[in-house]
Amino acid sequence: MNIADYVMWAMLVPLIGAVIISRLGRWPNIREAVTLITATILIGVVYRTYHNLQAGETGKLILAEPVPGLTIAFSVEPLGMLFAVVASLLWLVTSIYAIGYMRGHHEKNQTRFFTTFAVAIAATMGIIFSDNLLTLFLFYELLTISTYPLVVHSGTARARRSGRVYLGILMGTSIALMLPAIIVIWSQVGTLDFTAKGVMAGKVSPAWAMPLYLLFILGIGKAAVMPLHKWLPAAMVAPTPVSALLHAVAVVKAGVFSILKVTIYIFGPDFITSTGAGLWIIWLPTITILLASFIAMTRDNLKERLAYSTIGQLSYIVLGAVLANQMGLLGGSLHIAMHAFAKITLFFVAGAILVATHKTQVSQLNGLGRQMPFTFIFFAVGSASIIGLPPFGGMWSKWYLALGAVDAGQWAMLTVLMISSLLNIVYLLEIPARAFFPTMNSKICGGIKEAPVTCLIGMLIPSLICIYLFFNPEPFYSLAQLATR
Amino acid sequence: MVGQHFGILLVVLPLLAAPVTALLPNGRSSWAVVMAVMTLCLLMSLSILGDVINGHLIHYELGGWAPPWGIAYEIDGLNALMAVIINMIGTLVTIYAWYSVPADIPESKQPHFYAAYLLCFLGLLGMCMTGDIFNVFVFLEISSLSTYALVSMGRNRRALTASFQYLILGTIGATFFLIGIGLAYAATGSLNMADLAIRLSESAHTQTIHTALGFIFIGMALKAAMFPLHQWLPRAYTYAPVMVSVFLAGTATKVAVYVIARSVFTVFTPEYSLQTLLNELLIVFGAIAVIHGAARSIRQTSVKPLLAWSSLSQIGYFMIGIGLLSATGLMATMIHMFNHALIKSALFMAAGIWLYQTGSLRISSLGGMGKRMPLTFMATVIAGLSLIGVPGTVGFVSKWYLVLAAVEQQAWGIVAVIVLGSVMAIIYVWKLIETLYFQPVAMEPAQHNARHIERTPALILPTWILAIACIYLGLDTEVSVGAAEAAVNSLGLARP
Numbered sequence: 001m002n003i004a005d006y007v008m009w010a011m012l013v014p015l016i017g018a019v020i021i022s023r024l025g026r027w028p029n030i031r032e033a034v035t036l037i038t039a040t041i042l043i044g045v046v047y048r049t050y051h052n053l054q055a056g057e058t059g060k061l062i063l064a065e066p067v068p069g070l071t072i073a074f075s076v077e078p079l080g081m082l083f084a085v086v087a088s089l090l091w092l093v094t095s096i097y098a099i100g101y102m103r104g105h106h107e108k109n110q111t112r113f114f115t116t117f118a119v120a121i122a123a124t125m126g127i128i129f130s131d132n133l134l135t136l137f138l139f140y141e142l143l144t145i146s147t148y149p150l151v152v153h154s155g156t157a158r159a160r161r162s163g164r165v166y167l168g169i170l171m172g173t174s175i176a177l178m179l180p181a182i183i184v185i186w187s188q189v190g191t192l193d194f195t196a197k198g199v200m201a202g203k204v205s206p207a208w209a210m211p212l213y214l215l216f217i218l219g220i221g222k223a224a225v226m227p228l229h230k231w232l233p234a235a236m237v238a239p240t241p242v243s244a245l246l247h248a249v250a251v252v253k254a255g256v257f258s259i260l261k262v263t264i265y266i267f268g269p270d271f272i273t274s275t276g277a278g279l280w281i282i283w284l285p286t287i288t289i290l291l292a293s294f295i296a297m298t299r300d301n302l303k304e305r306l307a308y309s310t311i312g313q314l315s316y317i318v319l320g321a322v323l324a325n326q327m328g329l330l331g332g333s334l335h336i337a338m339h340a341f342a343k344i345t346l347f348f349v350a351g352a353i354l355v356a357t358h359k360t361q362v363s364q365l366n367g368l369g370r371q372m373p374f375t376f377i378f379f380a381v382g383s384a385s386i387i388g389l390p391p392f393g394g395m396w397s398k399w400y401l402a403l404g405a406v407d408a409g410q411w412a413m414l415t416v417l418m419i420s421s422l423l424n425i426v427y428l429l430e431i432p433a434r435a436f437f438p439t440m441n442s443k444i445c446g447g448i449k450e451a452p453v454t455c456l457i458g459m460l461i462p463s464l465i466c467i468y469l470f471f472n473p474e475p476f477y478s479l480a481q482l483a484t485r
Numbered sequence: 486m487v488g489q490h491f492g493i494l495l496v497v498l499p500l501l502a503a504p505v506t507a508l509l510p511n512g513r514s515s516w517a518v519v520m521a522v523m524t525l526c527l528l529m530s531l532s533i534l535g536d537v538i539n540g541h542l543i544h545y546e547l548g549g550w551a552p553p554w555g556i557a558y559e560i561d562g563l564n565a566l567m568a569v570i571i572n573m574i575g576t577l578v579t580i581y582a583w584y585s586v587p588a589d590i591p592e593s594k595q596p597h598f599y600a601a602y603l604l605c606f607l608g609l610l611g612m613c614m615t616g617d618i619f620n621v622f623v624f625l626e627i628s629s630l631s632t633y634a635l636v637s638m639g640r641n642r643r644a645l646t647a648s649f650q651y652l653i654l655g656t657i658g659a660t661f662f663l664i665g666i667g668l669a670y671a672a673t674g675s676l677n678m679a680d681l682a683i684r685l686s687e688s689a690h691t692q693t694i695h696t697a698l699g700f701i702f703i704g705m706a707l708k709a710a711m712f713p714l715h716q717w718l719p720r721a722y723t724y725a726p727v728m729v730s731v732f733l734a735g736t737a738t739k740v741a742v743y744v745i746a747r748s749v750f751t752v753f754t755p756e757y758s759l760q761t762l763l764n765e766l767l768i769v770f771g772a773i774a775v776i777h778g779a780a781r782s783i784r785q786t787s788v789k790p791l792l793a794w795s796s797l798s799q800i801g802y803f804m805i806g807i808g809l810l811s812a813t814g815l816m817a818t819m820i821h822m823f824n825h826a827l828i829k830s831a832l833f834m835a836a837g838i839w840l841y842q843t844g845s846l847r848i849s850s851l852g853g854m855g856k857r858m859p860l861t862f863m864a865t866v867i868a869g870l871s872l873i874g875v876p877g878t879v880g881f882v883s884k885w886y887l888v889l890a891a892v893e894q895q896a897w898g899i900v901a902v903i904v905l906g907s908v909m910a911i912i913y914v915w916k917l918i919e920t921l922y923f924q925p926v927a928m929e930p931a932q933h934n935a936r937h938i939e940r941t942p943a944l945i946l947p948t949w950i951l952a953i954a955c956i957y958l959g960l961d962t963e964v965s966v967g968a969a970e971a972a973v974n975s976l977g978l979a980r981p
Binding site for chain 2: 063066068072134138141155163177179180187
């Protein structure tokens with residue numbers, strides 16, 4: 001099989017898995033086995049794709065041509081490969097975790113849950129391998145739609161309200177802002193293909209660069225740049241595995257990934273710097289980084305605090321994109337991977353605490369470290385990686401982002417990055433600190449009572465990867481470098 | 486060759502079949518005749534469209550009389566596509582009627598109902614096929630009169646007042662149209678559209694011609710339910726029998742829009758129309774229609790009015806597309822007419838299935854029904870997403886061309902209106918979807934129709950054919966875009 005076939009299978013495998021899973025509602029064990037098998041096959045497919053990409057093979061898969069000259073097409077490039085590796089690995093991990101979580105927490109409609117989950121992964125793969133903006137837009141919307149049932153999973157009034165915010169912001173911004181931007185580019189340039197160095201230089205007048213870029217930054221609502229971030233905390237009503245994989249990895253990363261793609265392959269970094277398009281826009285992610293950290297500090301609900309932390313971290317990547325120099329883009333791309341492994345650990349911990357003790361608030365965690373020692377160790381590892389401490393993978397992405405800010409001469413951005421790291425320490429490390437070093441008068445329960453074992457395995461794998469990536473940030477480093485060279 | 490007569494057979498066949506159906510003893514036998522006629526007509530219209538896309542324009546002289554004295558049928562991409570829309574929806578609606586008509590119409594009236602349906606169908610077809618403007622008026626009257634009868638047969642007694650209101654406004658519209666034709670005839674002495682176009686260019690700037698255009702436009706705008714002449718539409722769609730709602734939503738207003746497009750682009754040339762206020766009127770009122778229709782749709786508490794107001798919003802898009810007076814704008818309107826016919830018919834069909842199952846179309850009483858009727862629900866979701874314009878569906882292709890047409894003219898205000906309309910569509914579509922699936926069940930199954938209505942092939946099959954078409958034709962746009970390009974080429978419009 002050549003590389004185009006693998007790309008097709010990368011989308012078909014989760015889709016076929018979804019169909020099979022949806023038929024197996026009566027046999028939960030077989031259903032979960034199918035989920036795990038599908039996820040494993042997907043990793044194999046992605047690995048083969050990676051292998052073929054390394055061997056220098058290129059290929060393009062064209063599915064349809066809805067508008068003459070404009071295709072639904074797929075191809076492989078390094079940035080997408082990076083994201084594909086992250087997403088496929090973490091789908092397996094999340095599936096392992098989700099089995100324990102969903103059963104431990106007695107969730108309803110588990111078949112619908114696993115089915116839509118697989119569909120969402122297929123949509124993510126479509127975004128990852130899209131060859132032009134139209135294809136990206138198509139799968140971007142499909143991802144929104146397929147994750148909507150997961151957000152309103154519980155069906156309560158609160159879940160439905162959150163679902164409305166979720167869909168309203170994500171679909172609304174993409175249709176109102178991103179679509180017109182795409183059409184303007186199409187009418188000016190005549191192509192939407194992702195091309196190295198961008199397609200806009202020389203075709204679009206420089207005065208257009210700033211407004212168009214702004215339309216993308218705001219129109220890609222999945223990147224959660226303020227003021228369009230509200231959907232992410234709202235989406236936290238979903239079951240924890242959803243928050244973990246989709247709202248810390250697949251969906252939000254699809255957002256920043258789209259911004260990176262647009263920056264690198266449509267605008268071209270040179271076009272952005274030469275026209276000064278990023279000059280003012282850069283303040284959007286900067287302010288988001290700071291505000292999100294401040295808001296996170298005030299949140300007592302653990303998942304909500306993590307959600308605001310995600311908003312801040314996503315803006316790191318957006319910042320890297322808007323800096324539009326090599327180091328910034330490299331840092332941003334690396335951060336897709338680094339943040340994913342760290343943040344998914346944190347969400348898994350939040351879910352494990354919920355399953356084991358039914359506690360959701362940070363203030364309730366005092367002394368819980370005795371009861372769930374492993375869980376909180378994993379949390380500490382994930383937090384340290386997000387803060388950017390060695391020896392954890394998160395250090396590298398921050399390192400390159402900071403270098404990017406220095407290269408661009410943006411000292412304010414550098415300061416903001418550093419302040420944000422300090423704030424991360426405050427609101428993330430508070431949690432294991434409370435758990436292990438409780439204040440005097442809090443009740444301490446004895447005996448170890450951890451979450452189900454599949455949850456523990458689910459947490460162990462990404463936290464180990466966090467450590468591993470410090471010593472050997474491959475294949476992500478070389479892929480990110482290839483993409484941003 | 487019989488092939489060259491397809492254009493006229495499309496009209497003559499239903500015309501001959503209509504009295505036959507009326508005379509048949511029961512509904513089922515009439516249904517069989519209608520179904521046979523529809524299938525034949527669909528095949529003929531597809532064959533015509535195939536010819537036209539390949540570049541063969543069809544010119545047919547009735548009775549061999551040469552125009553401008555005789556009546557000629559001129560078929561290019563524009564009306565070939567319209568004919569396919571009408572035939573396609575007509576055929577699917579007829580399948581739907583197998584269940585729907587016995588449920589809505591008393592047995593004794595069914596043969597007459599089918600006869601009226603055939604007349605309405607052929608009237609709409611005739612308006613599209615003919616190249617003679619007086620002939621348009623004749624077919625307009627045929628279709629209108631039969632529509633009034635069809636609407637009044639709704640189960641709710643308010644159908645009578647809705648039909649009466651439509652009758653009054655429709656008659657005013659037809660009168661305006663006739664006056665316009667009269668003025669044009671007075672100025673030029675011709676009724677043939679192609680001939681009119683030549684003669685009008687000679688005497689373009691007389692008061693008579695201005696007035697003629699005004700009357701023709703307002704008359705058709707009434708039939709097309711263009712804002713602010715739309716009052717009749719929501720009530721007519723709401724109270725008509727289900728299959729009539731489906732058929733009208735898919736076809737009726739679009740034919741009137743077609744006549745306007747034909748008048749603007751063929752009879753009065755775009756250059757002439759540019760010098761009048763027409764394009765500004767179309768764009769401004771179109772924009773208001775998009776927003777106003779969507780806003781009213783959001784506020785509805787029942788499914789049929791919600792869909793009807795959404796139709797008004799979509800008619801606004803047609804107006805904008807024509808008002809831009811460009812090749813891309815006309816293409817956008819044509820593509821959107823085709824696509825909207827698929828979408829809205831699918832939605833009205835699904836609405837009918839909800840109605841037959843629960844006995845009610847209030848949104849509040851449909852809570853949780855999506856889980857019990859997954860097939861209907863999925864079709865509703867697909868058509869709803871198309872209505873929003875999600876990529877991968879037909880609605881997206883429409884939106885694409887509409888925005889592109891506006892961008893070409895750097896009309897940013899119009900771009901804003903189009904995307905705002907889409908965003909508002911998210912709200913009213915999702916209001917429906919959320920209730921159907923994620924709200925707690927509102928009614929006990931005991932209150933429902935005991936049968937599993939969704940399993941009725943006559944209802945679910947055409948609904949799903951349309952739903953699948955919403956996706957397939959959104960990816961393979963050979964038919965809609967191909968026909969639109971053929972139309973633009975045959976009208977000789979310059980494309981950028």
